[in-house]
Amino acid sequence: MEKVNIKEKLSLHDDHYVPRIVGELNGQYVKVVKFLGPFVWHHHENEDEMFLVIRGTLRMELRDRVIDLAPGEFLIVPRGVEHRPVAEEEAHVVLFEPASTLNTGDTRNEKTLEQLERI
């Protein structure tokens, strides 16, 4: 049992859209990730997903609207809801989601990551 400093974990890697696991509880993972630019439209069939912004601004595009998240704000995207994260400038984000969650959800492409690193 070790405490985790979120900003310290975020300082370890500079790549984008590569979530890394920093905690696990009750079958859920806590991940850190840096976003830059648009991701892909996708949804998760069986997983709700939480995005907590640590630094920068994250724009969550939904099919019917857009929600802008500042540091200290979070959004829970329910299962089945199509979404596309977009960061015009680099955004640092904590994700909470089930261990089974695939980053690109129902969409598989070159951004899909089957295995995530633990840091």
Next chain:
Amino acid sequence: MEKVNIKEKLSLHDDHYVPRIVGELNGQYVKVVKFLGPFVWHHHENEDEMFLVIRGTLRMELRDRVIDLAPGEFLIVPRGVEHRPVAEEEAHVVLFEPASTLNTGDTRNEKTLEQLERI
């Protein structure tokens, strides 16, 4: 689907050791709570519990050691592990835990809250 500003939610109430629900996903609750003073020793039989500090310092007493958490740091206390949160000055905290989690775990006393408010 609405975004949540954590500090705004924490500004709504001034009481201590009264967690309130600010989000729900995958059978887990996201809660905000203010800690001041020592809580009670307890453990959760079937739930891992995550404490993320937003403001102030939270001291987590375990039977064999103490872990101090500053803002931006979190600790996951696994199920079965006895713990006692202590805040010498007021600490603002986000909790992430299964919906079934009782605040005082296996210990029931005047601090036990059976029903939590959603804000």
